[in-house]
Each structure stands twice: as C-alpha cells, then as structure tokens.
Amino acid sequence: MIKYNLRMKRVEKLVELAQSGLIEALELIIEKYYPMVVKISSKYYAPWAEFEDIIQNGLIGLIKAVFYFDFEKSSFNSFAWRSIESEIKTFITYLNRRKNKILSESSSIDSLNEAEGSEQADYSLEDKNSSVIKNAFIQIIKEKIMNYLKDIEIDIFEMWLEGYTYKEIEKKLNINLKKIDNTVQKIKRIGKTKIDKFILDQIFSN
Template identity: 35%
Template structure:
C-alpha cells in the first residue's frame, strides 16, 4: 500500500497528528483534501482591491495554521477547527484591505506649522481637502457598485485595468486575445456609464 492509500484510511485528526509527529509528506495530502473547503469559503467574501486568488491564498495560510495548531486531544473536529481558521484568515485579510481605503485620512498633510501658524498652501493640495476625501469615498462607492454588476471575467479585467495595465498587457496576463480584452473593457465602460 502506498502512502496516499494509507492516508485515505486515516481520519483527519489522525492525519494532523502524523504531521505534528514529523510526517512531512502528509501535509500535501491534507492541503489537497481541504482545498475545496478553502475555495468554497473564498466565494463568501470579497477583497477590496484584490482577487479571489488572494483570498484563496489567505485561506490556505489559515489551513496551514490550523494543521500546526490543532490540539489532537480536543473534542472539536479538525474540520470545524480548520474551517474557523480559514475564515478568520480571510476576514483578517479583508479587514486589512478595508483599512487601506482610509489611507487619505491617515496620510494627511498639515496646513499648519509646528507653532500653529498657517502655512502657504502647497501647489499639490486642492482648495478643500475635505472635498478630496468626499470625492474619494464617492469613487469607492461607484467602484463597488460597478463591481457588483460585472461578470467574473469583466471583474478580472477591471482589476488589472485599475492597476494601470493596458488591454495588451491584460491579455498577456490572462492568456486571452487582445481583441477579447478590448471588447470586455468596452462592456465595462458601458456598465460604468449606466451607473
């Protein structure tokens, strides 16, 4: 009997115990077994400025942590413990991503000197910093509404387009014909105009 057949005969708790006891080969088996759970859980969440693959990667990190941290003497099944760890890791990534959208508030430039005297307005600052923040928040709202109506392919193309890639670079990244990407961008622009 080869190792894979042997592993299929064991419970998840026994598999994890073997890994914790030093059987490194069992790690790949556990990860393959639990990857469908990670994929399923990743569909419940949305990562601002990221892709589903980012959430899947975070979920796999959570799974790896669960494998190392699971207490084999616990009454909780490994499945439920792993599911909790996977979800928590994805939620942490989402919360970290959401904090970044508030960076205009966290990276402000003071209009006053250390002694409280007003500085001359730098050329790069607009007339009203509050307007900049309000406009940025409105743009985030529009982007979220647009993402909600995009197909999975359109969403992928949109995310890459927002990274300042042109349609040829996007096509190369996604392994698609440039004309397909150009057509997809046109559909995205039509949907954006309707919003």
Template identity: 35%
Template sequence: MYSDLSDNELLELIGTEKNNEAMETLIKRYGPLVTRQSRSLYIIGADEEDLIQEGMIGLIKAINDYKPDRGASFKTFAFTCVRRQMLTAVSSSNSQKNTPLNHYISIYGDEKSEYMSPLDEMDSGVITNPEEIMMARLRESDILKTIDRKLSKLEIMVLKEYLTGASYEEIGLKLGKPAKSIDNAIQRIRTKLRNI
C-alpha cells in the first residue's frame, strides 16, 4: 500500500501522523542511493558499513528536514543530505588521523556522473588547500592506474557496475555471466585492491 505512494505523500504521512510504515517505505526506497554513495567513496582504514550508516543518518535528516516549498525534489534533497553526511564523516576521520593517505578518493575519477569527484567539491571543506588538491589528484590518478593494471577487463566492468549499486544478478544479466561468476570477480577485486 505505502510503496505506491509518492515521496511527498509519504513525507506528509510522516510529518502529520508520525507514520512509521511511511518512514520505513521511504528509507527502503532510498536505501540503494545510500549504498551507491558509500561505494563511490574510498577511505583507507574505514569500512563500507561505516559510510552506509552515516548515509542512513543523512537520509533520516533529509526526511525530517525536507520542505517541498523550497523548489528541490525530495530525491535531490536526500542525495545532498546523504552525500554531505558522508563527506562530514570522511572529513572528521581525516582530521583525526592527520595523514595524507587518509583523504578519500572518488573511484569515478574524472568520469562525468551524478557522483561528483571530491576535487569538484572543494566547498565541502574536505580538500581546500591547493597543495592538497594537487596531491589528491596525483593519488587519484595513481589509484586509477593501479586498478587498470591489476584488474582484468571483466573485473573492471564488474567494478563499474558494482559501484552503481547493481546487484550481482543485475551485473550478471548485463555482462552475460552467472551471479556466482560476478561474486567471484568481486572477491578477486577486493583481494587485488586491498593494498592500494
């Protein structure tokens, strides 16, 4: 029943009736967005689950703070809140560890995508110093070269699909491979890239 309602209808139920089922429906609907965002960031020494948890906090903030009369759709607002929450967590982690290796790096590099490179987000406060920006670009370039060098063509295709939040089955259908082959490829990718 609730899954048929629009975002705004669900938000109205949450706002006026504190409806938990409407809240759960909206969280399930935007859960994949959080997963995609967590996969688009890489923090040395951090777990993807930590980023997902931060993203879920951002999503709940979006649900509580959204105002439809401000002109942005809920989807856009949720994306912004999730991304900002993750970037804040990354920034906090980086400042605590105080080491150049702990800057996050977008796996997307210079590709045009809805997931912006951290170098395009200097106003987020994560990277503001010109020297840090240059170092981040060099690290990003090195990581992308290492990925190209260490992974097979199939593994690179699987990684790109995986980073969009696609399931093993969806990736398998797109690449004409069984889900088990995709799972095996993901495990090889993790092993090969663990030390970059």
C-alpha cells in the first residue's frame, strides 16, 4: 500500500523520503532506475567479471546517489547517472588492478585459478548473501567515516575492517598500540554520532 501511494510522487520527493529513512521509497527508486543502470552497465566490459556484477555495482552507485544528492546543485537524473558510471568504473579499475597483480605474480595456470578464487573473497561487494542495499550502505558508512580521519588513521581503519589484529597493524604500519586503539575508538564514536541511525539500522538489523 505504501509503495502504491509513492508511485504517484516525483522522483525528487522519493529521494527526500529515502534520505529521511523510508526504505520503501528507496526500493521504488531502485525499481524505477534499474533500466538506467542496465543501460549504463552495457557500455562497459570487464573480462574478469560477469555482467550481473557490473549491474550490482551500478545499483550501488544509484543508492549512493540517493544519499549524497544535494537538491540545490543538480537534477537527480544527471547526478544518478554520474554516480552509477563512477561506481562501475571504480569496480572495473579495481578488478583490472587486482588481475594485473595476479598475472605478474603467477607462474602457472593453476596458481592463477587459485588466485581468482581468493580474489572474489577479498572483494567485499561480492558477497552474494548480502543485499545490494546493505552493500551500498556499508560503502556510505566507510566513506563518511574516512572524511573525519587523517592519512594514517585511514590506513588503520582499512586494516581493522579487513580483520587485522592490533598487533598485526602495529607491525605492518610501524605504529604503537595506543595509537591504533585510539583510532578505533575514534572510528566508533564517528559511527555513533555522524552516521544516520537509519543507515546503521539497515546494516545491523539482520
């Protein structure tokens, strides 16, 4: 019933409602803009990825557009198009960089195949059990937190997200444990005070 009523609203109103926390508005935007995502995705080719992977990352770009959109700067259509393209390009660049590294380090077809399997596990957005919305929200949270961090803190943040222990981070970055713990506590404070509760709820609700 909610979605039925929302279908009559302009897209800018849907964006406003989605930004305020109405998940049905976000889902309707995804439905309406899915053909655009497919159209943009069809312009790109990545030998190391399925077409569906490109579409999924395009959808992430669309969702990020919803939450980064500034009503005073441009139309949502043009902003969404740029965001979708940017996310797809970032995804393809990432894959190409990873594959080039694998090819340079591999000495046999077998080792290349093994590396391919491990790479898919490395790329967080490849988790098929997570929804595209949750993946987009994870990226939004990471990007917003990084805006409040300095260079070394970003390095700590990225390693911490990847599951490194304090000791491993200390050894890798050559910094003391107190600095690492202070940074992690800072990250948690930023998450609690600077990230919309609606977005956090979508991440941790399941």
